[in-house]
Amino acid sequence: xxxxxxxxxxxxxxxxxxxxxxxxxxxxxxxxxxxxxxxxxxxxxxxxxxxxxxxxxxxxxxxxxxxxxxxxxxxxxxxxxxxxxxxxxxxxxxxxxxxxxxxxxxxxxxxxxxxxxxxxxxxxxxxxxxxxxxxxxxxxxxxxxxxxxxxxxxxxxxxxxxxxxxxxxxxxxxxxxxxxxxxxxxxxxxxxxxxxxxxxxxxxxxxxxxxxxxxxxxxxxxxxxxxxxxxxxxxxxxxxxxxxxxxxxxxxxxxxxxxxxxxxxxxxxxxxxxxxxxxxxxxxxxxxxxxxxxxxxxxxxxxxxxxxxxxxxxxxxxxxxxxxxxxxxxxxxxxxxxxxxxxxxxxxxxxxxxxxxxxxxxxxxxxxxxxxxxxxxxx
Numbered sequence: 001x002x003x004x005x006x007x008x009x010x011x012x013x014x015x016x017x018x019x020x021x022x023x024x025x026x027x028x029x030x031x032x033x034x035x036x037x038x039x040x041x042x043x044x045x046x047x048x049x050x051x052x053x054x055x056x057x058x059x060x061x062x063x064x065x066x067x068x069x070x071x072x073x074x075x076x077x078x079x080x081x082x083x084x085x086x087x088x089x090x091x092x093x094x095x096x097x098x099x100x101x102x103x104x105x106x107x108x109x110x111x112x113x114x115x116x117x118x119x120x121x122x123x124x125x126x127x128x129x130x131x132x133x134x135x136x137x138x139x140x141x142x143x144x145x146x147x148x149x150x151x152x153x154x155x156x157x158x159x160x161x162x163x164x165x166x167x168x169x170x171x172x173x174x175x176x177x178x179x180x181x182x183x184x185x186x187x188x189x190x191x192x193x194x195x196x197x198x199x200x201x202x203x204x205x206x207x208x209x210x211x212x213x214x215x216x217x218x219x220x221x222x223x224x225x226x227x228x229x230x231x232x233x234x235x236x237x238x239x240x241x242x243x244x245x246x247x248x249x250x251x252x253x254x255x256x257x258x259x260x261x262x263x264x265x266x267x268x269x270x271x272x273x274x275x276x277x278x279x280x281x282x283x284x285x286x287x288x289x290x291x292x293x294x295x296x297x298x299x300x301x302x303x304x305x306x307x308x309x310x311x312x313x314x315x316x317x318x319x320x321x322x323x324x325x326x327x328x329x330x331x332x333x334x335x336x337x338x339x340x341x342x343x344x345x346x347x348x349x350x351x352x353x354x355x356x357x358x359x360x361x362x363x364x365x366x367x368x369x370x371x372x373x374x375x376x377x378x379x
Contacts, residue, residue, distance in 0.1 A: 039083035039090055039115045042309055047147065047154045047190040049328045049348050051309050055086040060373075062112045063089055063307035065105045067330075071304050073101055074123035078148030079330070082309030088113035089307060092148040094122040120151045121185065123331060125171060129153050129185040130333045132167035134268075134340050141194050141336055145329035145346055152186040154329075162189035202286045202317045203250045207279055209236065210295060212286035212315035212369050215255050217244025223316040223369035224255065225273070226301050227281045235259055235275040238368030240267060241339075247276060255279060264339040271343040285372055287321040296372065305330040305345070312347070312373055316366025325349050325361075325371075345371070 042051050055063075059082070066080045066089055078092030091114060093099060099116045106114055121129075126146035133144050133153055141158035155162055164187045171183040205213035205224075213224040215238065225237035236256060238247070240263025247255045256276030263272050283298030306312075306327055313323040329346040349361050362369070 039088050039113065040085065041090070041149060042081065042084040043147070043149060045150065047188065049326070050084065051082065051326050052085045055082060055311060058109060059086055059088070059112050060310065062105060062109045062114070063310060066091060066102060066114070067305050067307045069101050069105065070123070073098060076122060078119045078121060078123055078126065079146065080307040082307055086309070088115060090115050090117055092117050092119045094119060117149065119148050121148065123148070125169060126153065126185065127331055128169045129167050132169065133164060133187055134333055134335055136167065137162060137164055139335070140338050143194060143332065143334045143346070145332040152188055155187060155189045156191040156194050157189065158194045159192055205249050206253060208282040209255055209279060210282045210284050210286055211298065212317065214250055214317035215247040216250060217242065217247045221317060221365040222367045223365065225368045226370045227283050227298065228301055230275065233277060234281050235277045236281045237273050237275060240272045240274045242274070242368055268340040268342045272341045285315050285370065287315065296374070312371045314362050314366065314369060315372055316362050316369030318363045318365035322362065
């Protein structure tokens with residue numbers, strides 16, 4: 001699918017200073033601000049993330065283009081993320097010769113710096129390590145993500161403790177490697193407070209149905225996802241874990257029947273989604289509060305990854321539109337009630353970020369809603 005604009009379903013250096021002017025006093029030298037590193041990492045050793053300020057359109061474009069290159073070369077690159085202050089981007093590379101893959105992006109955007117960091121593991125190496133963690137940790141609720149900079153797997157669980165310190169993988173190129181060369185990937189547990197809860201207005205939607213609307217099935221609430229074109233028809237996505245074959249609005253209007261789903265059997269391969277078909281669907285997205293009828297004009301869908309640090313909003317039936325999220329991980333994996341799901345994008349939200357409704361994050365019922373980027377001109 002060609003991407004023009006989109007919706008998405010739910011070696012740095014040091015700045016050098018010039019010579020001091022003659023006659024500057026020692027006291028004046030001591031008062032100078034400390035030198036700040038170029039393209040400071042947004043992450044800390046404890047697994048937390050922090051980004052400062054906002055990104056420009058051009059740096060977003062560079063990030064999206066680099067993420068597209070990364071998607072096609074996950075055996076060579078470990079990941080892409082913004083600098084802490086959004087002044088440029090960091091690319092983690094396992095194979096130093098692969099930096100040339102970014103040449104076309106650099107030529108197109110010469111004013112946006114790109115920094116390459118040599119790392120031990122590629123994205124596919126770390127994905128293989130995540131799968132090992134998912135199999136060996138017996139927790140029913142579990143989330144894993146790759147940390148290419150610190151060359152490890154970060155794990156959050158709903159249990160009181162984790163029992164893994166490392167996993168062994170076979171290293172090499174390609175998604176499946178020979179077992180001849182085994183390497184060890186460290187595992188670190190960074191939290192034990194994941195809560196498992198199923199989907200507990202946009203509540204008066206009508207055909208053509210709009211993304212972010214309230215849908216119901218088997219007494220539970222979910223949100224309508226983005227419209228996609230598949231097999232000669234428009235269908236709507238929602239979360240695969242939302243139960244039921246037919247979904248309705250709160251007023252009983254049929255939104256569509258389940259056309260196909262990845263959940264639960266193939267969720268670990270394809271993600272947690274289902275397709276609904278049989279009705280007329282809009283590309284537009286509900287915005288503002290949960291009871292508002294205001295909408296963004298939909299522009300397109302993106303099924304590639306995005307750089308860590310990319311700023312996004314969410315749109316769901318319970319909390320409405322909330323902004324201020326940043327991507328903290330791509331190609332993450334989760335396990336809920338012993339169902340494993342892959343192709344997960346994890347989000348971080350810090351207090352004090354832009355938040356139009358005073359909520360800390362999305363809630364039950366928002367399942368199936370989309371991540372959105374606001375492009376201007378109502379799109």
